[in-house]
Structure formats: structure tokens, C-alpha cells
Amino acid sequence: MAGCELHYSPGFSPVGRNSRLKFLSRDVGSRNLVRMHREKVLFKVQAAVCNNELQEFLSLPSSFMQGKRLSELSTFGIGGPAKYFVEVHNESEMSAVIRFCQKENIRYFIVGKGSNCLFDDRGFDGCVILNSLKFLESDGRGIYRVGSGYPFNMLGIQASNDEFTGLEFASGIPGTVGGAVYMNASANGQETADVIKSVEVLRADGEREVHMREDSNLVYGYRLSPYQTMEGFTSILAATFHLKPCTGARQRHRSFLERRRKTQPVAAKSAGCIFRNPGSGCQSAGALIEKAGLKGAAVGPAKVSNIHANYLLNAGGSSAADMKTLIQLVRNQVKEKFGVELREEIIYVPYTSK
Structure with missing residues (x-):
């Protein structure tokens, strides 16, 4: 807003309820003066600050809320209200929310499509974090780097339509990439771990790591991944898949999908x-x-x-x-x-x- 002065006095809560803003706006070319103050705001503030705690807070997303029905986040359609709920869209928001929860001693649970969860009827006495890291990058040669919140079925469809094999089975699975990696999702003789190249994760200390699939310490199996028991692990941020060319991939994924519709x-x-x-x-x-x-x-x-x-x-x-x-x-x-x-x-x- 041209010609505006912004005066901000912070009083923090996750949804900004105690935040106070004073706008001093002068209409150019006129004598009108407009004053607005004590406005409640629900937007993300970008700022350069010296205080580390303030900077961490300002990187939190603005969508914290209370009482979100977990039945709305589960394919079961079951679950009571979450004490706190927030949706994150990128790595910095995910990191900031997890650090905030740890600092305030708030229990948290990360959910994607909620296709493998059974929530309690009473809800969740902590913070439920909805993972919306939904980016997809492809080099056109069978390498796909995908955000953990990206729909796994959409990745399967995209890769199969591009005529790359290895994820045809994914086209009918209603979860996210992060969930598929975490559970090592599989069907029709294919499994997620077979085509993983690397996995980017966030640790409890705030550090990010890249785990290469060839690392012999990372054990995958039927419905098993190293992330189910890894000490200090908090969340999967992204995964990179390496697929092979196959002219029959599109038809195979369609046949898998048709079989699923008939038998499930x-x-x-x-x-x-x-x-x-x-x-x-x-x-x-x-x-x-x-x-x-x-x-x-x-x-x-x-x-x-x-x-x-x-x-x-x-x-x-x-x-x-x-x-x-x-x-x-x-x-x-x-x-x-x-x-x-x-x-x-x-x-x-x-x-x-x-």
C-alpha cells in the first residue's frame, strides 16, 4: 500500500489473537486520513527481525485453529476434534510448527490423506499437522522429486502417462507420497521402496537429512520402512523416485485401476x-x-x-x-x-x- 505507515506491537498466540496493528494511511492527493487499529489478522507476516524467537514465530503459518473435526481428515470419516490444527505448505512451515510444538511441549501428529489412520472419538489432545507439501519435479527421464504431501495416486498416473514403470500400482492408492514411503505401500507385485532414489527428512533437532536408498542401514520390507522406528525422525519432506522407460506403463496402470474398482x-x-x-x-x-x-x-x-x-x-x-x-x-x-x-x-x- 503506497503511502502507508505500519505500526506493529506484538502479543503472540498461534492465531494472532493478541496481535495489534495500527495502519496510518494517507490518500495521495487528498487530505483524508484513515486510521485503523486493534485489527485481528490471520495472515503470514514476513519480516527481518533480530530476535530469534520472534523470527521463529513469524515463520509459522497463520492457519492455526482449534476444534478441527478429525473425521474430515480421515478416509474412515471417524474422529473427534483436535485441540490444535494447522496446515503446512512448505518445509520452513513444517519445521517451524514442529519446533513450536516441541518448545511448548505440545504433542503432534502429521497427517496426509488420512487413508491409514483411525482417530479417537474424543479427538486428539495436541496438534494435528496437515501435510500439504505438494510439489512435483520431473527431469523427463524418469526422475521424479515429489513433496511428501503430494497425492500418491496422482504421481502414479503422471509417471505411467509419461511411460515410466514402477509406480503403476500407485494410481489407485488414496494416500500421499510421504505416507507411501513411510508404510512402503505396495500392490500388484510392485512396492514403493523398489523405485526410491532418496528421501528427504526432518529431524527432531531441526536438521534436514537426505537418505539414499542404497544405504544398507535403511531397511525396507512388507509394510515396513526405516522411518517407523528411526530415532530422532519427525517427518518426511520429499522423496525422489527413479523409474525406467516402459511403453506399456499406461495400459498397465489402467488395468490395475480397473481391477481395483471391481474387487475393492x-x-x-x-x-x-x-x-x-x-x-x-x-x-x-x-x-x-x-x-x-x-x-x-x-x-x-x-x-x-x-x-x-x-x-x-x-x-x-x-x-x-x-x-x-x-x-x-x-x-x-x-x-x-x-x-x-x-x-x-x-x-x-x-x-x-x-
């Missing part, structure tokens, strides 16, 4: 497959659940899918308690009839750590 309840509220497959020499979790006669079994509005038995659905108003009861029912029945202990692959997000 893709339009229902679910978290995908609930249980990990038991392993070699054993039938899949879905086959065992179906043989146990549990298709259509329900606890309130929580229901085992009639299409794919390893999908448990929120058929309308299911609570987390309903879903947990149904999960335990399925585990008990499969254990009793086949002697197989099913293990969940979804992540339970409790209300509190106490």
Missing part, C-alpha cells in the same frame, strides 16, 4: 486393507476373513465389506469404538478358526499419550 469398495469410507497379509505359505488376510464367514459382519455402523473382506467400512456414523470392536472380533474369529494372528496395518491415533 473404493467409494466407501474405509482405510483400505485393515490387516497385513500373514506371509508366505498362508492365505491372504482377506481370504481368511472371508473363509471365517465374516463378510457383512457388523458392530453398529462398522461393517466388514461384502466386496473385499479385508476392508472394514464406516457404513454411516461409525465411531472409533465400533471399529475397534469389529477389528478385534475379526482377529478373534480368524485366530480361533485358523490359528493365524492377524496384525493391523492401520495406525491408531489415541486421544492422549497418557
Whole structure:
């Protein structure tokens, strides 16, 4: 605003409730003087300051809020309110929010599409961070560097349309790149780890690291990545994938997608497959659940899918308690009839750590 003077007296809270601004604006060519003060503002302030704590605060995004319903952030459609919620769009915001939470001793949980989470009915007694690091860079030769909040299915579609193979399976997975790396998502004989070149992560001390896939210390496996147990790890920022040329990639991803639509309840509220497959020499979790006669079994509005038995659905108003009861029912029945202990692959997000 030309001809404006800005006077700022800080009184900080995450949403700027105590911030005070005074604008002294003079209309050029007239004698009109406009004064505005004590205005509440919800925008990000960019400034060069000397105080380190002030500079850290100013790098926080302005979208902190309270009471966000976690059912809106989960493909299950289940979950109560978060004490705090914030959406981050770049690495500096992610780092600033995590540092802020650590400094204020606020428990935090990072969510992408929420396609593998079961939130508590009471919500989350801390800060839920929505990861919106959604950039995609490609060199045209099969190298894709992608933000951790980028939709994994969109990456699969893009790479397949570019005629590169390795991520055709991703085109039907409703998660993010960060979630796919963290869980080592896989399907149709392909898995995320097979095509990872490097992963950029943020540590608890605020340092960023780049992990190369060839590092023998980084162990991946079925639904397993090193980030599930890595000490000092806080978040995945980006991943780089190296894919090979393949003229049939586009058709293959279309066939995978069509098969998924026919064999899985893709339009229902679910978290995908609930249980990990038991392993070699054993039938899949879905086959065992179906043989146990549990298709259509329900606890309130929580229901085992009639299409794919390893999908448990929120058929309308299911609570987390309903879903947990149904999960335990399925585990008990499969254990009793086949002697197989099913293990969940979804992540339970409790209300509190106490």
C-alpha cells in the first residue's frame, strides 16, 4: 500500500489473537486520513527481525485453529476434534510448527490423506499437522522429486502417462507420497521402496537429512520402512523416485485401476486393507476373513465389506469404538478358526499419550 505507515506491537498466540496493528494511511492527493487499529489478522507476516524467537514465530503459518473435526481428515470419516490444527505448505512451515510444538511441549501428529489412520472419538489432545507439501519435479527421464504431501495416486498416473514403470500400482492408492514411503505401500507385485532414489527428512533437532536408498542401514520390507522406528525422525519432506522407460506403463496402470474398482469398495469410507497379509505359505488376510464367514459382519455402523473382506467400512456414523470392536472380533474369529494372528496395518491415533 503506497503511502502507508505500519505500526506493529506484538502479543503472540498461534492465531494472532493478541496481535495489534495500527495502519496510518494517507490518500495521495487528498487530505483524508484513515486510521485503523486493534485489527485481528490471520495472515503470514514476513519480516527481518533480530530476535530469534520472534523470527521463529513469524515463520509459522497463520492457519492455526482449534476444534478441527478429525473425521474430515480421515478416509474412515471417524474422529473427534483436535485441540490444535494447522496446515503446512512448505518445509520452513513444517519445521517451524514442529519446533513450536516441541518448545511448548505440545504433542503432534502429521497427517496426509488420512487413508491409514483411525482417530479417537474424543479427538486428539495436541496438534494435528496437515501435510500439504505438494510439489512435483520431473527431469523427463524418469526422475521424479515429489513433496511428501503430494497425492500418491496422482504421481502414479503422471509417471505411467509419461511411460515410466514402477509406480503403476500407485494410481489407485488414496494416500500421499510421504505416507507411501513411510508404510512402503505396495500392490500388484510392485512396492514403493523398489523405485526410491532418496528421501528427504526432518529431524527432531531441526536438521534436514537426505537418505539414499542404497544405504544398507535403511531397511525396507512388507509394510515396513526405516522411518517407523528411526530415532530422532519427525517427518518426511520429499522423496525422489527413479523409474525406467516402459511403453506399456499406461495400459498397465489402467488395468490395475480397473481391477481395483471391481474387487475393492473404493467409494466407501474405509482405510483400505485393515490387516497385513500373514506371509508366505498362508492365505491372504482377506481370504481368511472371508473363509471365517465374516463378510457383512457388523458392530453398529462398522461393517466388514461384502466386496473385499479385508476392508472394514464406516457404513454411516461409525465411531472409533465400533471399529475397534469389529477389528478385534475379526482377529478373534480368524485366530480361533485358523490359528493365524492377524496384525493391523492401520495406525491408531489415541486421544492422549497418557
